Structure formats: C-alpha cells, structure tokens
Amino acid sequence: MERKNYSRVDFEKGNTGGISRKWFRVLGIIAIVLIVASLIMAIFIQNIITTAREDGSDKGEAQGYSDGYEEGRTVGYETGSEEGYGEGDAEGYEEGLEEGYEEGKGEGYSQGFASGHEESLPIGYEAGEKEGYPSGDKAGYESGMEEGYTDGYASGFEDGTGTDYLVRNPTYNEVLDMLDESEATSAEQINNDFEAEGIRAGYVWASIAEGGGYILAAFETIDRGLIFIRASSDEEVELEIGKRYSELLGYSVPDFDDTITKVTIVW
Numbered sequence: 001m002e003r004k005n006y007s008r009v010d011f012e013k014g015n016t017g018g019i020s021r022k023w024f025r026v027l028g029i030i031a032i033v034l035i036v037a038s039l040i041m042a043i044f045i046q047n048i049i050t051t052a053r054e055d056g057s058d059k060g061e062a063q064g065y066s067d068g069y070e071e072g073r074t075v076g077y078e079t080g081s082e083e084g085y086g087e088g089d090a091e092g093y094e095e096g097l098e099e100g101y102e103e104g105k106g107e108g109y110s111q112g113f114a115s116g117h118e119e120s121l122p123i124g125y126e127a128g129e130k131e132g133y134p135s136g137d138k139a140g141y142e143s144g145m146e147e148g149y150t151d152g153y154a155s156g157f158e159d160g161t162g163t164d165y166l167v168r169n170p171t172y173n174e175v176l177d178m179l180d181e182s183e184a185t186s187a188e189q190i191n192n193d194f195e196a197e198g199i200r201a202g203y204v205w206a207s208i209a210e211g212g213g214y215i216l217a218a219f220e221t222i223d224r225g226l227i228f229i230r231a232s233s234d235e236e237v238e239l240e241i242g243k244r245y246s247e248l249l250g251y252s253v254p255d256f257d258d259t260i261t262k263v264t265i266v267w
Contacts, residue, residue: 167200172224174199179234187231190217200267204228206239207262214245218265239263 170178178197184190187203194201202218216237217229228237230249237248245258 167195167198169220169222170194170199172221172227175219175221175227175229179229182234185232187215187217190229190231194219203266204239205264205266206245206260207264208245209257209259209261213262218267 178194178199179190182190182193184193191201191203200220202220204216204218205213206216207213215231216239217231219227219229221227228239229235230237235249239260240248241260241263243260244253245260246253248260
C-alpha cells in the first residue's frame with residue numbers, strides 16, 4: 001500500500017478552504033445582521049426625526065400662531081383704530097355740525113328777533129302813529145294841542161308857582177342821571193318829574209312835512225346848551241329843520257315825508 005504524503009501546503013490549502021467557507025457564512029450573517037440593524041436603526045432614527053419634526057412643527061406652528069396673532073392683533077387694532085377714528089370723527093362732525101347749526105339757528109333767531117323787535121319798535125310806533133293820526137282830526141289836534149298846551153301850561157305854571165325862581169337849568173350830567181332813574185315814557189311825565197325836583201324842562205313839538213309831528217322834552221343845560229330828549233327811549237336828538245326825523249335818529253327812512261318843518265318849545 002502506497003502511502004501518500006501530503007505536503008504542508010496541501011494541508012493548509014485544504015484546511016484553509018474549509019475555514020474560509022465557514023467564515024464567509026459567519027461574515028455573511030454578521031453583514032446581514034449589521035445591515036438589518038442599520039436598517040432598523042435608520043428606521044428608528046427616521047421615526048425619531050419625524051416625531052421630533054412633527055413635535056417641532058406643532059410647537060412652531062403654535063408659537064408662530066401666537067406670535068402672528070399678537071402681531072396681527074396689534075397691527076389690526078392700530079389700523080382699525082385709525083380708520084374707526086376717522087369714520088367716527090367724520091360722522092361726529094356731521095352730526096355735531098347739524099345739531100350745532102339747528103341750535104345756533106334757534107338761538108340766533110331768538111336774539112335776532114329780540115334785537116330786530118327792539119330796534120323796529122320805535123320806528124313802527126312812529127310809523128303807526130303817523131298812519132293812525134289822519135284817522136282823527138289832524139288839523140284840530142295839532143292846533144288844539146299846541147295852543148291848549150301852551151295856554152294851559154303857562155297858566156298852570158303861573159298859578160302854581162307865581163315865579164320862575166323855583167326852577168333852575170340843570171347840567172348835562174344831571175339830565176342824564178335823572179333820565180336813568182326816571183320811569184317816564186312821555187314828554188309830559190319827564191316835565192313833571194324834573195320840575196318836581198326843581199329842574200326846568202321844556203315841552204317840544206317837532207312838526208313834519210307830511211303833517212303831524214313828534215313830541216320831545218327839552219332842557220337848557222348850563223354846560224352844553226339846549227338839548228332835546230326823545231321820551232320813549234331817552235335818546236338825545238339833535239333837531240334840525242329841513243332834516244328827516246328818522247335820519248336824525250339813525251333809523252330807516254319811512255315811506256312818508258318826516259322832514260322837520262318847525263320846532264316849537266314851551267317852557
């Protein structure tokens with residue numbers, strides 16, 4: 001029997017070939033395990049990243065919503081406040097203007113009416129007096145009044161006093177002061193009130209072109225000379241023949257001729 005001699009190389013090759021297959025299997029298994037583990041780890045990490053991303057997205061969305069809400073609320077408030085103020089200001093202005101206009105109109109009317117009434121009353125009175133005068137006996141009234149008053153006043157004064165030394169001519173300021181205190185509304189009352197205080201007063205008849213005339217009071221002041229007073233208003237009137245009575249008072253000219261033609265004074 002022939003004995004085979006195996007060389008060391010053959011032995012090592014034979015052995016090496018067997019070991020390599022085993023190690024390849026082991027290495028393959030290890031590789032598979034590593035691959036599977038890597039996949040599992042990758043999936044796990046991906047899940048962690050996805051979860052973190054979702055959590056971060058939710059938190060970011062909530063935070064972003066909160067920040068955006070606050071900023072939007074602030075901007076919206078400021079914008080709305082400006083627009084609301086503008087609209088409210090315009091609407092309030094319109095309503096205030098209308099209400100103020102109505103109130104001002106009412107108050108202005110009342111004041112204007114009172115002022116116009118007060119200013120027009122003397123003119124209306126005089127015009128009415130002028131228009132109503134012809135309904136009576138104009139000629140008889142004028143001549144009878146002037147003559148009767150002159151005679152009656154002179155006779156009564158002489159019988160009552162007997163002397164001119166019981167009355168005196170006043171100063172200009174005395175006349176004004178007594179007129180302020182007097183409640184007289186006619187020339188006759190002014191004469192009576194002043195002469196009761198020892199002050200000389202005159203009775204004036206200012207005839208006008210249309211017929212009739214106006215009655216005033218007169219004073220011979222010691223510092224400013226002769227003055228004429230309109231009894232119904234205590235106004236001082238500078239009578240002048242040839243001038244219209246209304247113009248001398250600063251009133252509107254009436255539709256009748258009120259030019260002064262004659263001035264008669266009875267003391």
